[in-house]
Amino acid sequence: MQLITILVVSFLGAGIVYLTGKFSGRVRDISAVLVSLAVVILVGLAYNQKIYTNFYSLPFLNLSLSLRLNYLSWFFAIIVAGIGFLSILFSLEYIKDYQGVGFYYFMMLFVNAGMLGIVLSADFLSFYIFWEMMSWGTYLLISYKGGKAVAAGLKYIIMSVAGSLAMLFAIVSLYASYGTLKFSSLASLLQIASPGYILFLLLMFVVGFGVKNAIWTLHTWLPDAHAEAVSPFSAVLTGVLVRMGMYGFLLIMYSIVGLSLLHKLGYGLLNFNYILCWIGAITIVIPTFTALLQNDSKRLLAWHGIGQGGYMVLGIGVATSLGIAGGILHTLNYAVCGALLFFVVGAIEHRTGGVRDLNELGGLIKRMPVTFIAGLAGISGLIGVPLTNSFVSKWMIYKTLIMENYPFLAFAAFIGTWGTILSVYKFLHNIFLGQLPEKYKDVKEVPLTMQIPMILLSLAIILFGILPGIPLKVISGIEKSFGVEPLSTTMFGMPKEIGELNLINILAVLLVAGIVVYLIFSLSAKSRRVNQDDNYAAGLFVPRGKYQYSARFYDQAYRIIGPYLHDVVDDFYYWLVGKSKSSFQIVRQIYTGNINTYALYILLFLTLLIFVKLGWGL
């Protein structure tokens, strides 16, 4: 019963918020925050319960829609609810002066509800229904700002519809051959299916979920969608919505097809998992280095979203308990870091009047310190600096890759990290460090409602960085539900037999070393504070306002890497659309407008029928 209340609260909540929006803005904002908070609490309360309810039946297809809760769905549900709540909180101030704000809040809550529906559904039909509702909800929200966002929204929805239709094809073929769509019963039924059929199913589902999770060849919609969507929504989009694809991968690969069956697919090196790992590896390397070349901050983060998605796919592709745990943990970690970074960009946009171009910003650390700290935490989370949450998940992925003897995949992951460091530092440097331009002299810090989400997420990064045991306990529960032998971890690191990782020791040592160095630093001679214009310019006069190096930050690297990173896949899709458009033009010419030709068509049809009959004796 509890699951239905969650869904009902979130869907009706969206409706109520829209209605209150008609009366007064204040009431709408408060009710939106309350609804999302209620959802978080409800999901939180339903922690380790096993619930299974049928909530609706379609007699004519003798199908019934049902919901269930286990560790996997609870894990994703809490991420969805949490990030949703924080983005609503963040957008209170951010969306104030946009038009159609009621529509925005309704759509945000509606998409959140859709995602909760996906995560809680227990059979493929309700899964597909909520999936589609989420997709077209996202489409409306992406193109919410108008202008270039319209093209981005269209690109997104076309690819998402194509993906979900592939998924529908697989779901209905499952239903046609097994008569039921329940995950539990399907899991047992599929054991006896022929490998070819399972491979076909997996292929279709990989296409469906790959489009959402933006694996390499299906990623082209993501940069435009993230860059053009409203910042709070792109936080939700990159953090959580894209990870529905990951939930789908986990669902189909482990809770339905199951580990043992996966290994039987394919022979030797050419099995399904290995190919998936390589796709994950490519998804790490190419997008991360394309992020290097971007000048628009949101587009840079979007490319990182794709890159980090590669880590998750790599993690679960390896199919060892450590790998799966690493992949799932990285989903949580990136959800936190990605959302935080988009909040930071949103804050910058809010204060500097919508400027996203990295070459125009600079020196904002002096005016917006809290945002800077959040940004620093975010990028260190993204890189995986020790004592941040991504470090633990990346460590697990590397450990399992090396132990399973896949050194080249490990290399791709490492190089991905270094690519992230370079591009993410460029992001931080061009926005916060360097000279503060004239026009941002009086920029104030973002209001409190925007700071709280940022601070909370930064704390989460550090907390999970130091005490990874909290999420890992849930993840070991998930692995038990998958039938994989669960990963036993201590609260702050890895036990002896898995590997040497003790985060508390690292923390302690870092603190001690930090204090010692700080003592040395403060004991030595004092230094006087100078402002940014009092700077070394090799004897020349410091040119005001132009003394900033941010354009073409890694110039030499561009020249070497640049040519290889041209997005070939995107060109292929545009070529495809162009070709189909011209073929549609030819097809249109059938209707020539001349009566005689139309009469000719009718008689041709008749003679075809008769001729086929006489000739063939149908």
Added chain:
Amino acid sequence: MIIKVISIIVLPLIALIIGFFFLGLSRKVIARIHRRYGPPISQPLIDVIKLINQESISHGKLFDMGVILSLAGSVILVLFIPFGGIAPLATSGDLLVIIYLMLLAPLGVALSGGEAANPNVSIGISRKMMLALGYEVPFLFSLLAVMTWYKTTSLVEVVKAQQSFLWAIFYLPLPAVAYFMILPAMLGIRPFDIVSAPQEIASGTAVEYGGRYLALTTIQHAFHIFIDIALFVNLFLGGGNLLTFFVKMLVVFLLGLFINAVFPRLRIDQAIKYCWKWPAILALVGLIIARII
């Protein structure tokens, strides 16, 4: 337990001493090559003491924190690398942790340099990053080669495995050579010192550093030299007890110094191309061999 605490305190000091010794030695040796006497070996120590008492300017909170972070990062990194017999924190962090901890130092410097709001510094940082990108490829290949060869990620086990019979350098010659070829890039000495060379853009990242900041950066540089060479020795030369460990480090350092002192300075894209051509190929071949056998 007490031995652990003592070794945690002692090890950084040893590293500091060795680091300064190497610094002094390198200036002495280069001078000798240029047929001049060069400053006394303890010159770096004298510089640091002088700098600490000197007045300096600061560009804000992050400017200070960045330098502190980078030094702290180097200090704890030392603790994870076994020096001879002593390996205090080896059980709580393996080779992967070491790779990631090596990020802290450049990150700290980059942050404080960025705060200095000086384009020269920014150019220096971007060069340092690109150079790092350059030498990371062969470095990672060689590390992976070692790890796949010994089927473990913990440095202590690698060292123990090398005690029983031959050093890793005989089993994995190519990664070792590759590592050795990029050692100067990692240390930032002679052919790859474009980042911090005085003649270049006002000595790169250290433009705005004076007094105590310069002192801390030189200390950090000393630690960094110790770390890289100690890592090389542990990985490929199976570092034995204290004395033999120091001797091996000295040999590796001098060998590297002699070879590289004569080369002209490489431009950044030349450096990257160099790192990605020969050392990367050698390390890759080494990795493939390690993978297949």
Added chain:
Amino acid sequence: MSLIYNWMYYIASGGLILIGMYIILVKTNLIKIIIGLNFIDTGVNILLVCIGYVKGRTAPIFSTSRINPTNVVDPVPQALVLTAIVIGVAVLALALSIAIKVYEHNKTLNVTKIRGLKW
């Protein structure tokens, strides 16, 4: 001889239908096409009546006692023809009125010229 006798009416109706279709397919003048339509209608009406005809029998009207149910033709097709003719007239009238309007707008009755709506 009896062969032609038996098939004469079918040949007439089939011929009329085919000629009507030929006109619609080939002729470009709108009025000719409408006339073609009329050809097809008449052809079909003849076909309907032929189907109802039985040799050597007369119309089914029992005005005199002489006509008894045995020597009477099938009345149903004649009822159908009655309806079909009136439908033909209705369609013809409507077609001509629309043709008037088409001519008013396009100033031509040549079908190949009236191609405002295509694709």
Added chain:
Amino acid sequence: MRTRKIISIIILLILAGGFILTFSQIPFGKDKINVAHYYISKGIEETGAVNIVTSVVLNYRGFDTLGEVTVLFIAAIGLGAVLFTEKRVQKHASKSKDDKTKKASLILRTGSNLLFPLILLFGAYIFVHGHLTPGGGFQGGAVIASGFLLMYLAFPKQSINKKSLSVVESLSGLIFVGIGLFGLIFSGYFLSNFLPKGIPNTLFSAGIIPIIYIAVGFKVGFELTSVIDDLLGRGK
């Protein structure tokens, strides 16, 4: 153009083949009557009409004729809608200026004056005796319409009052449907023959058939007249 001709000829040949094959299955002149035997044998005593075709048209398959009348009604209304022009009023005015429209020749005018009443009488005869002699409402209506056409030819300027035409049309249509509905009320079947059958072969026989045929006769006559009027573009 030539290719179109060749293709259409080929198509028509195939169609001709189809026709020949199907017609060979329907022997001409043979007694293929099946359901019609019922009408022929029990037609008179069930409907009271001597002319079996009329009994089939109105009683057995009355629904078709109702549909039939509706089709004609639609054609008339459709024609009115399509050819409806406000301009008609101006045309009327412009006509009075240039009075050169030729007046019909004397013979035509006097002849039509003489013939018009006779044509109307003959038409009325046809549709009144629908159930006795061949012919019926539609044929009588057509004859009446030809009378009105004659008047249009004779007097180019005059035109019939459209309002009255449409009223008669709808009234007669209503009578037809009304009889159907009465049938439904009285005997539970739509269009059933609830009036007394009377003696066959006499004028007042065959229940509702003569009434319907009179209504249909009026309706068809006036509808065709309004069609002619619209096509000539003269009526108000």
Added chain:
Amino acid sequence: MVNPSLLIGLPLAFAFSIPLFGLISKKIEKYIPIIALFINMVISFMLIPQILKKPIVVSIGGWSPPFCINLVVGPLGILLATLISGIGFLVSIYAVSYIKEEPTEKYHILFLLLMVGAIGIVLTGDIFNLFVFFEILCISSYALVAYYKDKEGTEAAMKYLIQGSVGSSFILIGVALLYGFFGTLNMADIASRITSANPTYLFITLAFLITGFGIEAAIFPLNAWLPDAHSSAPSSISAILSGIAIKTGVYGVARMVYTIFNANSILLFIAFLGLLTLLIGEMCAFRQDDIKRLLAYSSIGQIGLIIFALGIATSLGVFASLFQIVSHALAKALLFLAAGYMIYRVGSKSIASLNGLGKKMPLTSFAFTIGSFSLIGLPPFAGFVSKLSIVYAAMQVKKPVFLAFIAIALIATIIEAGYFFKIVQNLYFKEGKNLDKITESSGYILIPIAILAILIIVIGVHPQFITGLLKASARELLERAGYIGWVLGGT
């Protein structure tokens, strides 16, 4: 027990009386179609429960079935009759304030008679009567397409008329041949006697009938008239044409193939034709920039889907195609009504001119979005359930050829999603030029649009309302013996 023949008699009486009411006062005419169709809707709703128990066979004129015209009111008949009168009722409300063009009295008569024709087709059990009602439907729609008397309207009406009358002549030839073979006109009677004739020659009659009905049902090569007719007719009429007229054509084809001729071998060909229509319809719709022409082509596409589902001979296949008929009728009527009023307000038909209407006419564009989402088949709407059942029906047939067909059908859905989403974006997220004087539509316009939108959502969320009726009508179509039993085996 109300007599179903009222369903046809009453509106006919009203239609004939409109000119008389016109004499009293011009204003009443506008409301007569509403009253007539409302009564029709009420009657058909009252009949549904009774028919689900036992279908009614009503003879016209009081004679036993084979010897007279009878109305067979089975579940299929009543389903389509309710659909027709319901949508007709809503569109007549819409037409009250939409039709301003001069001879409005004639418009309302023709509109009512078109409805009579449609209901007649669906209910009649006699093949010639089917032809007559088909003619009523066609001729009134010829006249109504030419109602605007502008260059486009007349040209479209002319093309529609010529193709339509060629089709009707083919039907008449078919009916004549059938009478020649079996000497009877009652559909059930013919169905029971069908085996007595030689199947090869019978097939040629079937070919004529399918071509005749196919023209009205817009199967691929025969649907050249549809884009012109639907785009240049007044919007209320194109809503009716798309929503109902095509469906009666499909009903005709279904009745011929399933009930009368029992021609199972041709079903695969029909499924292929449906797929072809779907592809051609979607492809042509993609490149249109005139909104109504785009909707017309999308109607062709959807009809292709319906005919494809019809081609799957299983009971679920026919059930899915009937469900798609209902959901397409509702959605397409909604789209045409909404688009029609937007064009009326903006003044031009091009899609670009619809930019930014989302803010000026929020309710209309919201309804338009619901309609287009339902057509694409997105979950909470009726289109999703019907498309899902079509895909499932196609999959249930284990033959690989149907797998390929359904895959192509899904690809066609992507194309359809492409252009519908583009329009929705134009409405909401693009800035429109000189939209200041445009205000939300008046009462008469909004009522039908709102009701249709609510119906789509209600059926989408709770399809059980109509699935019972749909299952019964699917069974009626598939089990010929049942149909023959109703009519001939005594009322």
